[in-house]
Amino acid sequence: MAIFSITKAGADRGTKITTGADVRVAARINNFNSPTSGLAPTFLQANLVVLPSRYASDFRLLCARNPVPCPLIAESTSTGCWNSVTSTIPGLNGGAILSDCDLRRDVPRYMVYKDSTPIKKGCLDIVDEWTDDHVAFLIGCSFSFESALTAAGLPPRHTTLNRNVPIYRTSIPLCPAGAFTGSTYVVSMRSYKASEVERVREITRAYTATHGEPIAWGWDAVKRLGIEDIDAPTWGESPLTQDERPLGDVEGEEHDVPVFWGCGVTPMEAVARSSLEGVVMTHDPGCMLLLDCRDSDIVPAACVA
Amino acid sequence: MAIFSITKAGADRGTKITTGADVRVAARINNFNSPTSGLAPTFLQANLVVLPSRYASDFRLLCARNPVPCPLIAESTSTGCWNSVTSTIPGLNGGAILSDCDLRRDVPRYMVYKDSTPIKKGCLDIVDEWTDDHVAFLIGCSFSFESALTAAGLPPRHTTLNRNVPIYRTSIPLCPAGAFTGSTYVVSMRSYKASEVERVREITRAYTATHGEPIAWGWDAVKRLGIEDIDAPTWGESPLTQDERPLGDVEGEEHDVPVFWGCGVTPMEAVARSSLEGVVMTHDPGCMLLLDCRDSDIVPAACVA
Incomplete structure (x- = not known):
């Protein structure tokens, strides 16, 4: 069984897992399903929230009104789209943030909620739950x-x-x-x-x-x-x-x-504490989505002293 | 003495004060110095905060991190500039928000702080206090x-x-x-x-x-x-x-x-409760800066149901 065969220790021993794309591919084929802290250093990691489309505009507004705990960095290019994202970071396009992705499989472990109640914890993909009506949102991670x-x-x-x-x-x-x-x-x-x-x-x-x-x-x-x-x-x-x-x-x-x-x-907690109808998916805390951009890409040049 | 000669009641009686520009000009020549609630209906009103330039980037960040109580809508086009602003509202340029202005005189009444302590309340202009090092910020009003x-x-x-x-x-x-x-x-x-x-x-x-x-x-x-x-x-x-x-x-x-x-x-309170050095100016609460754009101009089309 391949699960757990690539670990952080494995990476330290020389297993080829040095980029965000490496981690995504390993998660996609179920070769990696552990917390991502310290993996692929300098590649940005993101929180994932997937919502029925009728909640998309409210969720954008939640992030816009609470940008410190809920910094929105990208979302599905269109409703139902799981293989490309549109960036909300000025100067950084969606492809630079994330290319060659399957948002239904590329996170090591997921959570699934129905009517704001958790029904699955730590599952390896959300292929069965994802529908043409779902929209994915990526939130920055500290x-x-x-x-x-x-x-x-x-x-x-x-x-x-x-x-x-x-x-x-x-x-x-x-x-x-x-x-x-x-x-x-x-x-x-x-x-x-x-x-x-x-x-x-x-x-x-x-x-x-x-x-x-x-x-x-x-x-x-x-x-x-x-x-x-x-x-x-x-x-x-x-x-x-x-x-x-x-x-x-x-x-x-x-x-x-x-x-x-x-x-x-915070946004996962907001999902769990609101009364949302239908199926919502998130990453499992600690098991983040690895991106293609680097930590340094998200620091506006004007902000660097 | 011209002060108080144009009042809201005066406007109701037919005095020509129907636009944001009318109110600014009346305030500029000290013909109006009262609260602005209900004046020039549908013209946007704004809170004013004027800071030494060394606090400008921190203030922008304060607004970005707290957009609900501190919605930044425009700022001085450059440091020291009191006659034009740059918009921070997508799709609305600085000229559309405010043209033909003198930010030192166009507010009916001002407050002046030195080292975060109020030293003048309700003054009619800030011409003597304004320096080439000041930057003005306009904040939305409910x-x-x-x-x-x-x-x-x-x-x-x-x-x-x-x-x-x-x-x-x-x-x-x-x-x-x-x-x-x-x-x-x-x-x-x-x-x-x-x-x-x-x-x-x-x-x-x-x-x-x-x-x-x-x-x-x-x-x-x-x-x-x-x-x-x-x-x-x-x-x-x-x-x-x-x-x-x-x-x-x-x-x-x-x-x-x-x-x-x-x-x-909120941003005025933040100025008063922080330990800022130098001279800071704001409008006197209730006596707002009247703008050229309308309430409806700031509602993004995408948000209108």
């Missing part, structure tokens, strides 16, 4: 700025520990849009020393297509965002274990403070 | 969709009572952007019957350049937005007086519920 942080000597701790980023539901309301009401921001967290926060803000600011600079930071922010327990994220992995230094301040030494970014799980 | 609501048989109550709209500071955080941190949404409120809310949402949805559909509605929303007393707005006029029907539900009859929209006071 993996894109992690390499920039690492290059600046500020690697996110979860990457150095080879873990998933901690992700939290918050109480900050999204601006509603048509059928999409009653949902809230989802945030990812990376911890830094308070003295590093301004530099972290500067580095991530230009990545406007992938959540941009943080939305909140410091211990005050935990309560302000309505997060009950920083050690118990809603998705991803806990920032704390026994052997690690604590996040909190300890007298005489500067410890980390939490820094929160808008997260691409 | 007056634009009030005529659409009225045309649909849903006039906002404050307009039928000839009052100012009630405006509230909330606890919902803005997404920070560079120098602009620590501020929150400001919202305007119009009350409707619960059964009318979906129609009100539909009518205002297309006005994306002027706050679009409501961000929250119903009595639950008051607490969720962190509003302490609905009868005591932060700006504008109270929705309640002795002789009016109450907003709250009373058994056996359908009374109004509050409906909240993003408000253009």
Whole structure:
């Protein structure tokens, strides 16, 4: 059985999986079905949301009204189209973002919802569910700025520990849009020393297509965002274990403070919390769609200092 | 003394003040210095924020990250330019939005801040404060969709009572952007019957350049937005007086519920709550800049049902 035969470790051992297209092809033939963090470095990764066409304009509006947690980067070229996308990033065409694709198979694992209730988790394709009435949307992912942080000597701790980023539901309301009401921001967290926060803000600011600079930071922010327990994220992995230094301040030494970014799980949460009729598909969190463009392609030249 | 010689009542009596340009010229020669609600119907009105150029890119980013409360519609054609603007609305050029203007004089009343502290309130021009280093930004105003609501048989109550709209500071955080941190949404409120809310949402949805559909509605929303007393707005006029029907539900009859929209006071509040150095100017709330384009010009054809 071919599943799991290409893994991140496999890639490290020399298996040819260096580009976004490599990952898509491996997922398409069911040779790869794991989380994509760290795969094909510098290739952009995206969240996927597939909706019945009657919700398409409301979803575009949801993204337009909430661009920080829901940065829309591309959508199906036409209703029912699963093999090409139209870009919504100025200066970057659909083909540059994604060519040679099958949106029904190229994600390692998918989720399927019916009437806003999950009916399949972790399935390998959505060929049976996709209809001529479906429209796919690609949403930016914060993996894109992690390499920039690492290059600046500020690697996110979860990457150095080879873990998933901690992700939290918050109480900050999204601006509603048509059928999409009653949902809230989802945030990812990376911890830094308070003295590093301004530099972290500067580095991530230009990545406007992938959540941009943080939305909140410091211990005050935990309560302000309505997060009950920083050690118990809603998705991803806990920032704390026994052997690690604590996040909190300890007298005489500067410890980390939490820094929160808008997260691409937000539109999936908006799908799950709205009352949508019909079949909706998304990627399985962590198992992203790999694109052809690079992290650096989405930083507008005008934004680079 | 010419001040106050042209008033809304004056306009009703036949004084020639029917276009946005008429209001600008009257303000320019100090013939008009009152709130602009109801003046030159169907001409778009805008909030004005004038910043030292070093804050311009951060302010653009603040608007891009918070498009519902801070819909940027135009800015100075170049640094220091007070007589022409460049449009940020697709399909609408700067000249169509505003021609023959003097941004230093064409607003009926201005506010001036130094180091984020107000130093002048209600002044008639900002000629002495404007420098070659200033950049002006125009932000959409929700007056634009009030005529659409009225045309649909849903006039906002404050307009039928000839009052100012009630405006509230909330606890919902803005997404920070560079120098602009620590501020929150400001919202305007119009009350409707619960059964009318979906129609009100539909009518205002297309006005994306002027706050679009409501961000929250119903009595639950008051607490969720962190509003302490609905009868005591932060700006504008109270929705309640002795002789009016109450907003709250009373058994056996359908009374109004509050409906909240993003408000253009938000960017002014962001200026006041950030630690900006130098001189910043804005319009005085209620005394808007009148434009040459019409309310209908800013509704994308694709959004009209």
